[in-house]
Structure formats: structure tokens, C-alpha cells
Amino acid sequence: MLKFDQLTKRRGAATILSDVSFEARPGRVTGFLGPNGAGKSSTLRILLGLDRPTSGTALLDGVPFAELRDPLRRVGAVLDGSGAHRARTGRAHLKWIAAAGGIPRGRVDEVLAEVGLSEAAGKRVGGYSLGMGRRLALAAALLGDPEVLVLDEPVNGLDPEGIRWIRGFLRERAGDGRTVLLSSHLMGELSETVDDVVVINGGRIVAQGTLAEVVGEHRNLENAFFALTAGAVR
């Protein structure tokens, strides 16, 4: 289980996050929803130990990410872009990650096939489309067959077929009892995929609960979202 507890992050005079608390539970897809600049990426970056919170904690089963012994087998993360250097081939990128994470090299071709990149594996990442880069990032996240998946805007850059595919894929993962946390600013993409919803706006959590609870009396998630975030900063 992922547990965010009273996360606050200030950068200079700006408050990026204030008092962010929520959980993402096993067997469920949790959608982390908010407009651009609301603090979604900052929250996920703190979870992964990339950024430091001013106060508060983000823990996986009670342990900070940076202290995990086998991080790739515990958490798969998809953040910005492909996360790969442009001059390397997709396969070379996955191979160094596997080596660094103590994962058998055979997994590299497995995950390449899983995300549909087998044919492009020998090409340099610089020649990939945005969608291919995202698939490569997902392949890297899957290398350790982790129990938790954290994805920042996973549908960005994917074509409609890719979006459909990733929805099914994430549902399947949650069905296996894994924890899936994904952020998005696209409401329509989320409502068909998520079980739980956390809405953030201006660095604060403005709603959280099951999809039905958050939608409440609104017609759909999108209407609920705009009602919740109306009149806020930006």
C-alpha cells in the first residue's frame, strides 16, 4: 500500500503541496486527478525519492522508496518521456536498468514484447515517437514485475489504440492484486479505468474516495472535477 501523509513541499516562497494525504491500495487502480500544475508530478516525485518534501512522508508499506532493497521489484515508475538517453537503443536502455536492478537479462525481451516494442528495440530512442517513448518507459517499469505501478500521465502521447491497451493492461494488473496509481489531467480517460479517485488542485487534496463517491450527484467524473476545482488558482 502507498501512503502519503501530510506532504508539504515549498520551493522558495511558492507552496507546491500543502498537507497532501491519501492512500493507494492493492487490487485497485487509484486515479490521481488534477489540472496541470496542481502538484501531481511533485507528489509522485516525492514518493520516488526524486524530490524532498518540506515535511510529511510518502511510504510503501511503511518504508520510504529510497530504503527499499529491491526497488525495481517493488515499484515500477513511469514519469516524464521515455526516461532514456536519446543516443541509446531501446534495448540497451533496458539492459542497463536490468543490470543495475539485478534482473535477469531475459526479462528485457519479454517486456519489449509486452509493450509492443520488439521491432523498434534496436533503434535509437531519439528516433522514437512520443508514444513509443512512453511504451519504453512502461517496459522499464515492468522489468522487475513490481507489485506497485506509479504512472504520471500514462496516456499522454499514446494513440487511441495505445490508450485502450494501457487501460486494459492496468485493470489487469489491479485484478492481480497489485497497486496501481496513475495521475492524469484527462477526466474522460480515467473514469473507465479507476476504482478510487483523488482530486488535487493548487497543491491541496480537494476530494477523495471511490469513483462513485467522488462523482456523487454530478453527471460524471468530468463534471465533478470541474465543480471541485472551479474558482481555484489558475
Add this chain to the structure above:
Amino acid sequence: MRAYRGELRKLVSLPSVWAAVAVGVLVPATLTFLNAKSAVAAGRGGNADIGFQELAFGVVGAVILGVVAVSSEYTTEGESAGGGRQIITSLTAVPSRRRLLIAKLTAVITAIATLAAVSSAITLMTVEALLDEGAGVSGLGRLPGVVLYWVLTALLASGLTLLTRNGILPLTVLILNTSVVTVTYLLAKLTPLAVFFPDLAGIRMFVKRVDLPVQLAPVTGGLVMTAWVAALLAAGFLVFRGRDA
């Protein structure tokens, strides 16, 4: 150990690392070949430093490798590709920054020590083949000095790049100073203190005759350079550890 293997794989799969290797091998070998040929043509023998002076230039290869090992982590993919950077991936695979940095620097040391040894062998064999009186194989005792100089220069480059997170400034400063205008050498004309710059101190480990106001002993030179590198790496580590990735 895993983190180290990951870093080695990163190095061997990066084209700019192979460019650095090519520079590190070809520059000193070619310069030595040309200098030895012209010495033969002029009827002069070699001097005690032929081959070694050229290896001091070849350190450009070590500079490039030391810089790109770090700067490649921070190269952005560009807006259209999602603006990602490899450092994010590196830190999710090896979350401890201390462990990641030690692994990276150890991989750089491994690569540069190998490169320096191979390049020195080729250069000194060139001297041996063309000249009777050059240092050639009889200069083998100075080889550890060459290897150490290359390794320390690469680490210096990595340390600087940790501070800048971009390869352009360290590459420009270090390559220009090594090849086109040796600013540190010119400063030595103004103040004897300049002999304590890392490059001028370091070459004393293997170049016998230098036109400098103060002649440091090889061991002293090595220690001075090591102190610079240690200070830069310490600063680089503190910044790397403290900063949001």
C-alpha cells in the same frame, strides 16, 4: 556491485563514450607519430618526454568520457518527446544517491584506466618503432603516472559536471585548456602559484621537463591533483545529494 554493472553498461552503450575512446587513442598516437617523424627527419633523436607529452594531450579523451558519464544523465529528451531525463530512471533503479555516484565514478575509473593503459601502450610502441633514443619502453616506470593522470582528470571532469548538470561548460573549459590555450600554463608565467593547478601539478607525474617556475616532484604533483579532485567530487556529491533530481 549491481549498480556498478549498470553504470558500466551505460558507458559501453553510449556513442559519445566511444568517441572519447577514439580521441584518447588516436590523438596521442598520431601526435607521437608526427613528432617522431619530424625528429628523425631533422636528424635529432627523441627527447626523454616524447610520447609522454602527447599522452598529456590525449587526456582530452578522458575529459570527454568523464563529462558525458554525468551529463548524459541530465540530457533532456526535448519537449516533443516528453521532456524526460535519464537521471529519473537511474534513481528509480538505484535510489541511494551515494551508491549511484560511487558506482558511476568506479565505472569511469575502470573505463579510463583501461583506455589510458591501451593508449599508452600504442603511443610508446610508436616511439619505440620510430626512434632509438626516445623513452619508449624504458619509460614504462612512468606509465602509472599517465594512468593516474587520466583517471584523475576524468574524475575532475565528472565532478565539475555534477555541479553544472550540463556538459558544455566543463567540456569547453577543460578541452580548450588541454589543447588550444593552456590558460593554467600562461598563468604560471604570472605567478608561481599556478603550478598548483591540477593539470600542471598532475603532468609532473610523468613528464620530466616542464617549463614551469617551480618543479614539483612527481609524488607531490600527484597529491596536489588528488586534493583538487577530492574537493571537487565532495562538492559535486553534496550538491547531487541535496538537490531535487
